[in-house]
Amino acid sequence: MISKYVVNIAYFLHTCHPYQHSKIFFYNLLENQNYRYKKYFDYFMIGLIFLSVYILIRSVKHEISHDWLIFNNYIISLIFLTEYLIRFWIYSNNSKIIIDQYEHDLFLHREFSFTTALKKMGKEKFKYISSPMAVIDILAIMPFFHELRIFRIFVLFRVLKFFRYAKSLRRLISILASKKFEIMTLVIFALIMIMVSSVLIYVMEANHPDSKIMTLADALYWSVVTIFTVGYGDIVPVTSEGRSVAMLIIVAGIAVISVATSIVVSAFSEKIDEIKEEKLLEEVSRLERFYLICGYSPLTHEVIRKLHKRHLPMVVLEKDSHKVAQARTQGLLAIGHDSASLHTYHLLKVNFEKQVEAVILLHESDVTNIYAALTIRELTKHTSLFSILHHPENRRKLSLAGIESIINPHELIGMMSKIVSTQPIAFEVIHALRSEETSTVVEEIWLDSGMGERFFKLLHDPLFYQRFSVLGIYKYETEKFLFNPSPDIEIQMGDVAIVIANRSLVDEFRTKLHRKQKR
Amino acid sequence: MNQSCAAIFGYNEYSKQIIQKIKGLYHNVGVFVLNDEELIAAQNHGVFAEKFDLSDNWQAIEDRFNVDALVVFCALRDDAENVFLTISLRATYEHLSIIALAKDNESMMKMKSAGANKVMPILQIAASVISDILAKPIVTEVLHDVLYEDSDLSIMEIEVTNTSPLCGTYLHDTHFKQDFDVILLAVVDHEMGTTFSFASHGHNHHIDGGDVLVAIGYKEKLTRLKRWVRGEAS
Numbered sequence: 001m002i003s004k005y006v007v008n009i010a011y012f013l014h015t016c017h018p019y020q021h022s023k024i025f026f027y028n029l030l031e032n033q034n035y036r037y038k039k040y041f042d043y044f045m046i047g048l049i050f051l052s053v054y055i056l057i058r059s060v061k062h063e064i065s066h067d068w069l070i071f072n073n074y075i076i077s078l079i080f081l082t083e084y085l086i087r088f089w090i091y092s093n094n095s096k097i098i099i100d101q102y103e104h105d106l107f108l109h110r111e112f113s114f115t116t117a118l119k120k121m122g123k124e125k126f127k128y129i130s131s132p133m134a135v136i137d138i139l140a141i142m143p144f145f146h147e148l149r150i151f152r153i154f155v156l157f158r159v160l161k162f163f164r165y166a167k168s169l170r171r172l173i174s175i176l177a178s179k180k181f182e183i184m185t186l187v188i189f190a191l192i193m194i195m196v197s198s199v200l201i202y203v204m205e206a207n208h209p210d211s212k213i214m215t216l217a218d219a220l221y222w223s224v225v226t227i228f229t230v231g232y233g234d235i236v237p238v239t240s241e242g243r244s245v246a247m248l249i250i251v252a253g254i255a256v257i258s259v260a261t262s263i264v265v266s267a268f269s270e271k272i273d274e275i276k277e278e279k280l281l282e283e284v285s286r287l288e289r290f291y292l293i294c295g296y297s298p299l300t301h302e303v304i305r306k307l308h309k310r311h312l313p314m315v316v317l318e319k320d321s322h323k324v325a326q327a328r329t330q331g332l333l334a335i336g337h338d339s340a341s342l343h344t345y346h347l348l349k350v351n352f353e354k355q356v357e358a359v360i361l362l363h364e365s366d367v368t369n370i371y372a373a374l375t376i377r378e379l380t381k382h383t384s385l386f387s388i389l390h391h392p393e394n395r396r397k398l399s400l401a402g403i404e405s406i407i408n409p410h411e412l413i414g415m416m417s418k419i420v421s422t423q424p425i426a427f428e429v430i431h432a433l434r435s436e437e438t439s440t441v442v443e444e445i446w447l448d449s450g451m452g453e454r455f456f457k458l459l460h461d462p463l464f465y466q467r468f469s470v471l472g473i474y475k476y477e478t479e480k481f482l483f484n485p486s487p488d489i490e491i492q493m494g495d496v497a498i499v500i501a502n503r504s505l506v507d508e509f510r511t512k513l514h515r516k517q518k519r
Numbered sequence: 520m521n522q523s524c525a526a527i528f529g530y531n532e533y534s535k536q537i538i539q540k541i542k543g544l545y546h547n548v549g550v551f552v553l554n555d556e557e558l559i560a561a562q563n564h565g566v567f568a569e570k571f572d573l574s575d576n577w578q579a580i581e582d583r584f585n586v587d588a589l590v591v592f593c594a595l596r597d598d599a600e601n602v603f604l605t606i607s608l609r610a611t612y613e614h615l616s617i618i619a620l621a622k623d624n625e626s627m628m629k630m631k632s633a634g635a636n637k638v639m640p641i642l643q644i645a646a647s648v649i650s651d652i653l654a655k656p657i658v659t660e661v662l663h664d665v666l667y668e669d670s671d672l673s674i675m676e677i678e679v680t681n682t683s684p685l686c687g688t689y690l691h692d693t694h695f696k697q698d699f700d701v702i703l704l705a706v707v708d709h710e711m712g713t714t715f716s717f718a719s720h721g722h723n724h725h726i727d728g729g730d731v732l733v734a735i736g737y738k739e740k741l742t743r744l745k746r747w748v749r750g751e752a753s
Contacts, residue, residue, distance in 0.1 A: 291653070298623065298642055299645060302623075302642055302643060303650055305646070306647060306649075306650035307650045307653060310653070357653075358653055386649060386653070388649070391532075405652055407648050407649055407652075409644065409645040410533050410535070412644055412648060413620060413639055413641060413644065414533070414535075414536025414537050414539055415536075415540055415666070415667035416644065416667075417536075417537040417541060417618060417639070418537075418541050418544065418667070419667065420618055420637050421525070421544070421590050421592075421616070421618060422544060423674065423675070423676050424636075425676050425705075425715060425731055425733055426666075426674045426675065426676050426733050427666065428715065429674075429704050429705045430665070430674065433662075433717075434651055434659075434662065435647070438717075440717040440720065442655075442662070443655070443658070466691060468719060469719050472661070474657045481664075481672075483700075483702075483735075483736070483737070484696060484701075484702055496657050498657065498661060500704065500717070500719050
């Protein structure tokens with residue numbers, strides 16, 4: 001009966017949108033590094049930690065007002081407790097565990113085993129409770145029981161909560177964790193050395209009247225201070241035997257420090273590329289809009305150089321590490337991952353519709369470009385795909401892979417040869433207009449409905465007359481280009497005027513057109 | 520250029536496209552290749568090709584073409600060979616029209632130094648087209664149609680003759696847009712050689728015989744304008 005009731009509740013929660021949405025919201029807020037509001041939550045918690053520590057320090061020599069103590073012991077602790085409970089809640093999905101168990105038992109024609117489901121749920125939750133960060137969280141809540149004086153010191157555990165909110169600290173821990181074995185070996189070695197030297201120095205010095213080493217605790221203190229090469233000098237060996245031990249300990253201490261340093265340095269140097277890559281991926285996922293260029297080659301370099309004027313970031317995906325290094329030396333945002341792998345885009349956390357202006361496939365092989373195109377098409381149907389074509393016979397294959405714009409250099413050269421050999425000046429004129437290397441440019445001016453009259457009126461303005469050519473208007477609706485349009489043409493939203501004039505004049509025209517529009 | 524025949528050096532994907540696009544423009548098109556592989560490939564495609572070497576013996580060309588009316592396309596695979604071919608041709612024929620292909624800007628400079636009239640850097644051309652499509656898709660499409668496609672809208676170079684009604688007039692006196700439905704893009708002053716100035720600069724150019732007008736419009740209207748400029752019809 002209870003089991004049935006539990007299953008019903010599990011199904012209800014599993015399909016209850018408000019419940020699921022709130023769970024997702026809290027998961028994003030507490031765990032999702034890419035959630036835009038998470039950082040504000042982290043700042044808030046860091047602020048509370050600082051405040052707690054400040055109150056603790058101030059309370060040592062000053063009287064703290066009652067309100068502040070209440071705030072520190074109850075309010076902050078309650079906030080931390082709430083956070084702890086929410087983390088406990090979102091760590092695993094109990095309703096799913098119950099449903100899975102129920103359906104599993106149902107499939108095998110068994111009675112639903114609520115106990116098994118309960119065990120699974122308990123196991124999952126215990127995983128959270130026993131995790132180091134959760135232990136720190138619970139210790140940070142302890143000042144709530146401030147009546148027990150000892151718990152006041154637990155405020156310091158709140159400092160350890162920084163690991164939750166400071167990414168760089170988490171990274172440091174993960175780097176050091178990669179050298180767990182070496183660090184453990186060193187710690188064991190240091191402990192053995194401390195133990196041996198403590199006993200030795202105690203045996204050598206404890207009975208000497210001038211020695212300050214009276215107890216084993218004194219010996220232990222002296223050993224730790226000596227082995228880590230601090231040497232306060234408050235306790236010094238006075239016997240020859242003790243000094244011999246000290247010399248050995250100092251040498252061993254130097255070795256411990258050196259090995260510890262080398263472990264940390266090697267951990268960092270091994271992880272440095274990984275860290276850089278991680279930072280790059282973060283940088284890309286934060287970009288609002290960018291061009292995604294797959295493949296790095298001399299052509300890529302040239303395309304980027306030309307696109308530079310657009311002031312839109314460009315991200316290069318290239319699997320070859322040498323090419324990635326080359327791209328990075330050019331100051332490019334180059335990611336060393338395969339553009340034809342879904343895993344790459346999951347790593348990048350890229351939202352094609354929102355972030356990617358266009359994908360440009362510039363690998364040095366049609367095969368790779370097709371493969372990458374098909375991968376991208378699995379993720380998005382709407383993002384524009386451009387590709388270079390290396391072998392004309394592959395054109396149809398590229399089209400089938402979902403690439404809308406195919407650039408065939410052979411065909412371009414053929415067409416250019418024709419115009420260059422027959423009308424070289426005409427070609428140069430168009431080339432100069434498009435290259436934007438002269439002051440005269442050919443530009444697109446986006447129009448809005450009702451702009452027609454103003455547009456044609458402005459053309460008769462003395463500033464623009466004779467110096468501003470309207471080549472034509474591209475009709476958005478019919479996708480037709482109307483050459484040398486007459487002033488009575490109806491302008492609709494999305495229509496584009498193609499004009500030829502001095503760059504400054506085009507800017508001025510745009511400004512005047514929109515200013516008049518506002519009026 | 521008033522050439523009536525074309526010689527293409529090299530047989531590869533680029534030459535194939537060049538042959539395809541220009542064959543209607545020249546009554547005599549010849550292909551010259553360096554090796555047997557290219558020779559067989561050309562023959563397999565039904566293209567008559569002859570072998571040549573990079574020596575200074577151009578007898579085969581002189582036998583087949585009128586060199587004064589010849590345009591040469593240097594489309595060999597290797598840039599170094601193309602440069603050598605260009606410099607060899609220029610050394611022999613001072614006034615020959617040479618159009619060369621280069622992999623990139625670096626090779627383009629060498630070919631220009633070697634004496635090519637026009638060099639097409641493949642890398643930069645492809646990159647320009649890609650960036651143009653991304654930056655100004657509509658402009659690129661329209662200008663592509665005007666330049667390369669056999670569309671109604673076209674571009675034309677019109678030389679002003681000494682008997683033209685335009686001789687002695689000023690640019691601001693012309694109304695090509697209203698009178699001919701044609702847009703004047705640029706003017707080449709014959710005294711300045713091949714350098715052009717855009718009509719939209721606002722410079723009130725004095726038109727003389729020998730000047731060249733570059734205009735965009737529908738083909739039949741451009742032809743009408745051409746006839747009028749040449750003083751053939753009103």
